[in-house]
Amino acid sequence: MTTYYTKDHEWIRVEGDTGTVGITAYAAGQLGDVVYVELPESGAKIAKGDGFAVVESVKAASDVYAPISGSVVEANTGLADAPEKVNEAAEGDAWFVRIKIADAGELDGLMDEAAYTAYCEGL
Structure with a gap:
């Protein structure tokens, strides 16, 4: 299982041909x-x-962008009733969707955890 990050603060955790997608703790903060x-x-x-998704907070509404292409196999419907989970566990239980990955080659342009941490430190 490998986790990748985007400059827009989304993450994707890849297991086989499936990716679990959410927003980072930095984005939630x-x-x-x-x-x-x-x-x-x-x-x-x-x-x-x-x-592919919208997150609204007391401050703003933000789009969530797909880190790679695919088709949604499951949405985390529990977030509709408990959106505050995004603040509590952004990179855990508050994942947004699970997708069947269309092209694993698209992962090549994403950051690993060390690169993402360095990117955030520079913001």
Whole structure:
């Protein structure tokens, strides 16, 4: 299991041909208290770089961008009733979707944890 990160503060944890996607703890911290999460339906196709979810906080609403292309096999429907979980466990139980990866080659442009940590330190 390997985790990759984007410059837009999304993460994807890859196991085989499936990726679990969410936003990073850094992003959750920048948003403040999350009050609403809108996720795509199972079966939805998402393309790398496209907005696939919306997170609303007391400060702002933000799109969540797909780190790679694929089709949604599961959405974390529990976030609809408990959006605050994003602040509590952004890189754990508060994942957004699980996708079937369309092209694993798209992972090549993403950062590993050390590179992402260094990127955040420079912000």
